[in-house]
């Protein structure tokens with residue numbers, strides 16, 4: 316008799332498990348039961364063989380399973396049945412759980428990466444390269460769709476446009492301002508030149524340099540393509556191919572269809588900070604008192620605390636308290652002097668406030 320391996324025989328029919336001794340012989344396994352009966356399993360009897368990670372082996376013969384935990388059993392078994400691929404493993408067996416996780420990660424990670432990182436980067440790049448007349452076309456489609464939602468106050472629109480023109484901020488875009496009657500405190504910039512100011516935003520201001528600050532901030536969003544970049548990032552999933560192929564007609568269509576949702580387009584903090592910074596530069600160049608910007612933020616903060624108006628601007632322009640501090644630090648570092656409101660600006664401001 317060949318030497319034996321301790322094993323357990325599980326019988327699915329009876330549900331019993333019993334200790335046995337297995338002796339591998341040439342082309343046969345002798346299984347010695349506790350009552351000294353001996354079973355012989357030849358190759359055709361064995362339906363499947365599984366080698367587990369811990370070195371144990373499970374052989375199946377119909378409804379009976381033989382479990383051998385001694386690690387040396389496997390090589391003894393292979394000597395009994397040479398040249399036989401007893402342990403034909405599935406792909407899963409070969410790579411194991413870890414391998415499965417790794418393959419899963421190898422498939423999922425690039426897709427996830429594409430969506431979360433590559434797409435926005437591509438969209439951002441495309442937006443940087445968009446010609447300004449395309450930005451205007453997109454902004455115009457957007458403005459048309461927004462225009463049907465809000466009620467434009469033509470008198471205030473004329474005055475604020477006059478105010479903006481008198482500021483003489485430098486811009487590559489033809490900035491068109493529209494004031495709309497809305498109870499919420501908000502303002503936003505569209506690609507290509509449109510700025511929409513809600514009249515409630517003007518309502519919280521008590522000095523002309525605050526209006527100048529708002530317009531400088533929004534004009535900077537346009538000048539530095541923040542609106543276009545944010546729009547493209549937001550639409551990247553829908554519009555990847557149109558954007559990459561430069562088919563901007565689709566962009567205009569989508570923008571026209573979703574104008575209302577897009578009006579609340581939230582900029583990233585870094586773009587907000589850039590608009591504040593560039594806005595202050597515009598103000599400094601026009602010799603407008605720079606305190607207008609932190610003052611405006613303070614006004615918005617107080618309004619939000621009062622809870623009288625829904626401060627939409629705060630939800631689309633995050634981190635206002637930080638921005639008060641940051642702009643004040645910037646102003647100190649600029650050392651730009653006090654600035655001045657010209658009699659012309661003062662007069663336009665008075666006219667606006669009397670409305």
Ligand SMILES: [Zn+2]
Pocket residue numbers: 532536582587590632
């Ligand atoms: Zn902003």
